[in-house]
Amino acid sequence: MDSDIIKLNKVNFYYGPTRALTDITMNFVKNKVTALIGPSGCGKSTLLRLLNRMNDLIDGTRVEGEILFEDKNIYASDVDSVEIRRKIGMVFQKPNPFPKTIYNNISYGPKLTGIGADNMDALVERSLRQAVLWDEVKDILNKSAMNLSGGQQQRLCIARALAMKPDVLLMDEPTSALDPISTAKIEELIEELKKDYTIIIVTHNMQQAARISDETAFFYIGNLVEYNKTEKIFTNPDVKQTEDYITGRFG
Amino acid sequence: MEERKHTSSHYEMELQEIKNNLIYLGALTENVIRLAMKSLTDRDTQMANKVIANDYEIDKMDKEIEEKCIKMLALRQPTAIDLRFITTAIKITGHLERIGDMAVNIAEKVVQLNEEPKLKPYIDLPHMSDMVEKMVAKALDSLIKRDLQIADEVRKIEQQVDDLNEQIFRELLTFMMEDSKSIHRALLIMHVSKNLERIADHAQGIADMVTYMITGENVRHLSTDAK
Numbered sequence: 001m002d003s004d005i006i007k008l009n010k011v012n013f014y015y016g017p018t019r020a021l022t023d024i025t026m027n028f029v030k031n032k033v034t035a036l037i038g039p040s041g042c043g044k045s046t047l048l049r050l051l052n053r054m055n056d057l058i059d060g061t062r063v064e065g066e067i068l069f070e071d072k073n074i075y076a077s078d079v080d081s082v083e084i085r086r087k088i089g090m091v092f093q094k095p096n097p098f099p100k101t102i103y104n105n106i107s108y109g110p111k112l113t114g115i116g117a118d119n120m121d122a123l124v125e126r127s128l129r130q131a132v133l134w135d136e137v138k139d140i141l142n143k144s145a146m147n148l149s150g151g152q153q154q155r156l157c158i159a160r161a162l163a164m165k166p167d168v169l170l171m172d173e174p175t176s177a178l179d180p181i182s183t184a185k186i187e188e189l190i191e192e193l194k195k196d197y198t199i200i201i202v203t204h205n206m207q208q209a210a211r212i213s214d215e216t217a218f219f220y221i222g223n224l225v226e227y228n229k230t231e232k233i234f235t236n237p238d239v240k241q242t243e244d245y246i247t248g249r250f251g
Numbered sequence: 252m253e254e255r256k257h258t259s260s261h262y263e264m265e266l267q268e269i270k271n272n273l274i275y276l277g278a279l280t281e282n283v284i285r286l287a288m289k290s291l292t293d294r295d296t297q298m299a300n301k302v303i304a305n306d307y308e309i310d311k312m313d314k315e316i317e318e319k320c321i322k323m324l325a326l327r328q329p330t331a332i333d334l335r336f337i338t339t340a341i342k343i344t345g346h347l348e349r350i351g352d353m354a355v356n357i358a359e360k361v362v363q364l365n366e367e368p369k370l371k372p373y374i375d376l377p378h379m380s381d382m383v384e385k386m387v388a389k390a391l392d393s394l395i396k397r398d399l400q401i402a403d404e405v406r407k408i409e410q411q412v413d414d415l416n417e418q419i420f421r422e423l424l425t426f427m428m429e430d431s432k433s434i435h436r437a438l439l440i441m442h443v444s445k446n447l448e449r450i451a452d453h454a455q456g457i458a459d460m461v462t463y464m465i466t467g468e469n470v471r472h473l474s475t476d477a478k
Contacts, residue, residue, distance in 0.1 A: 184257075184259060185258060188261070191259070191261050210325060210326040211259075231326065235321060
């Protein structure tokens with residue numbers, strides 16, 4: 001049965017005096033892929049970063065409303081943002097491996113937080129296998145991650161996020177810097193990962209959203225315009241504005 | 252040579268599912284043609300009624316395939332051979348559904364024919380029906396095997412079916428001219444023959460779409476284009 005892992009209730013977000021998100025109320029379903037789409041500046045990346053408190057790092061920002069992760073408000077004063085980021089991992093647009101070995105890229109986070117300390121080798125292997133990278137790197141674990149191709153680096157970053165044993169993976173345009181083959185591999189990986197994780201992905205590539213997501217949310221100027229099953233959004237959306245956007249009639 | 256698989260195994264699976272559904276729908280339609288014709292030759296009204304009653308299964312599968320294809324177009328943006336396969340699948344499912352309707356038409360005529368004495372022994376019609384069933388089977392085979400030669404064979408049989416339909420028409424005309432009491436039955440048999448001939452047209456339509464899918468060349472209506 002579908003169950004909601006993250007719930008947003010009347011969320012407003014401000015960069016200084018500017019309101020970037022307006023009254024967003026939506027729930028993210030566990031073990032599903034949800035795509036956030038919309039034109040530049042619509043607030044989709046802002047929303048993504050709100051979900052693991054990445055916006056805390058930007059001065060002058062302010063959040064109103066509630067964001068509940070497993071029914072607890074992640075912005076409550078007693079919540080540790082580092083712990084939130086462990087449970088809600090993030091993969092960025094450009095692959096950003098540490099300038100370390102492949103092995104150390106994976107083990108770095110767990111070591112800091114004490115995860116998997118009893119059997120680090122197993123954790124590294126498991127994470128790389130989950131990211132479908134193990135077969136390609138198992139013999140070069142002690143080589144620098146910087147020597148990997150872009151697509152491999154991005155899968156390494158996904159493996160690195162998985163090593164922290166998160167519940168949710170946030171992905172901000174994870175394939176925009178990759179070629180079509182690497183993109184296809186990451187997309188295939190996302191479809192596999194949703195068995196174990198909840199994935200929320202921001203993408204400018206609408207076709208990608210259509211291909212890989214179960215649910216799609218369309219944002220426009222800080223508002224959530226339509227949120228529905230991906231199949232519904234891409235075959236017969238309820239709102240005219242959504243249809244205009246996905247059919248390229250937006251000017 | 253075995254076809255290479257897509258990087259996305261889910262995409263691969265969805266395409267395969269549509270193919271399997273088409274094969275299943277093809278088997279359903281082949282079966283109803285056979286049953287409709289058997290109900291004619293055996294004068295089995297119960298069997299004819301069963302063909303009429305079970306048409307909903309074909310309609311349901313047709314709708315299901317069409318919905319899957321539309322979903323694929325919207326969500327997967329198929330290109331090249333995959334695009335040609337999906338557009339072909341939409342057309343083929345339409346042809347198969349119509350074939351199902353024609354089997355129903357035949358069954359309806361059979362119900363009426365069985366209420367009257369037999370006009371004549373059925374010889375050419377079962378022969379025509381065999382050819383038509385073969386056409387449908389071959390058309391689907393050409394789809395599964397992606398085989399142009401099999402698609403060509405379908406087109407060749409179609410001409411023979413047309414000729415046979417003409418021949419049956421002429422023969423029935425003589426019956427009608429000789430005895431006006433035979434007109435009603437003769438017209439019903441003509442309907443059966445005409446429906447078989449239409450099924451053959453649909454089978455050819457499937458073969459033409461398969462040819463398009465394999466080569467990218469549209470071979471439909473070639474004789475009309477030349478005019």
